[in-house]
């Protein structure tokens with residue numbers, strides 16, 4: 001009896017870890033069963049991917065959804081819809097910007113209750129390392145967080161129950177405990193001492209324009225925090241992951257730590273690769289984030305670092321908010337965080353492949369394989385291979401378009417990428433073999449995304 005598959009995606013240019021080949025992909029029960037030329041089997045449904053590329057779905061390790069508590073900012077349904085439309089099939093939700101923040105098992109359960117049944121694609125959940133909650137780390141670990149996240153500078157936090165930055169002692173003690181659990185600590189690395197002082201000085205002088213905000217968070221603040229965190233990690237043996245690294249010098253520090261044998265990775269975000277401090281001035285606080293967008297020269301240095309293989313992965317750092325919070329003329333007052341979840345893959349392929357000719361397998365590793373490897377999702381996710389979840393995205397590299405606010409699936413339809421011309425387009429996304437997004441139909445109604453336990 002000949003086997004009948006659920007889905008075959010034929011003739012796509014399949015992006016592997018090292019090469020791109022014309023292959024057919026067979027799928028049954030949500031898993032990839034075949035990856036080969038001229039697959040002779042039949043399936044319930046066949047897709048002709050000729051002329052398009054097929055990649056493993058993006059794994060976005062850095063997304064802030066605001067449920068529970070602030071679902072009117074962004075919920076699991078809207079946030080994951082945007083991710084699906086952008087070719088992301090697994091995301092990691094950050095432990096802050098919801099109320100309560102995910103710093104206890106009770107809060108983790110509330111996250112899970114808000115997410116389960118509402119997410120279009122699969123998700124994992126970060127736990128928080130904050131002062132006063134060291135004794136919650138172990139239980140959070142056992143409950144299945146993917147890792148822990150701490151801020152070294154004060155986070156913008158919308159809740160009344162604030163997610164606080166760590167003091168040095170909490171950082172050191174937290175690292176000791178997280179090392180024992182064999183988990184990764186993700187760090188927002190900016191020096192609170194430097195940033196808070198410069199912020200107060202600027203505000204006191206009434207200097208609150210874009211350039212003032214940028215100047216209040218200089219690269220040295222990132223370097224100092226990275227340096228200090230590496231020191232504590234060396235003392236404790238804790239594995240680190242630096243989020244949203246914005247400068248080439250910080251990349252260098254981390255690369256050197258790797259060469260010394262440290263267990264450390266870093267991500268940067270599409271906005272540091274696509275936008276600059278001049279865009280912040282031109283666009284207004286829509287493009288405000290921390291660390292801030294840097295100079296054009298810094299942006300090109302980051303691309304060079306990426307080419308050299310010094311950047312481990314790309315994440316969106318999607319940090320949404322209602323549009324009103326992006327309208328202030330005071331750049332310190334406006335919400336810090338970019339709505340970018342839907343655009344990561346397209347912006348990276350447009351800037352990286354279409355404009356700079358960086359090979360697709362390299363970009364695919366940054367989007368999918370490296371995050372899966374770092375956070376223990378291999379061999380189930382992160383790669384197009386037999387036995388893996390059929391988490392796939394089909395992209396046209398010829399169908400360019402201009403992103404419009406109406407294209408966005410966010411609850412609040414603002415993004416610094418609105419109005420941007422992109423030289424590629426996500427045509428379809430599959431999560432465990434289910435079509436979750438298609439260019440014409442949009443995001444499909446079914447919300448069967450599953451929790452990926454750490």
Ligand SMILES: NC(=O)NC(NC(N)=O)C(=O)[O-]
Nearest residue numbers: 064155156289290319336337
């Ligand atoms: N509270 C936040 O969402 N913070 C985020 N905001 C940014 N990046 O501007 C972050 O990751 O630091």
Ligand SMILES: [Zn+2]
Nearest residue numbers: 188243244290
């Ligand atoms: Zn951050």
Ligand SMILES: [Zn+2]
Nearest residue numbers: 062064317319
């Ligand atoms: Zn963030």
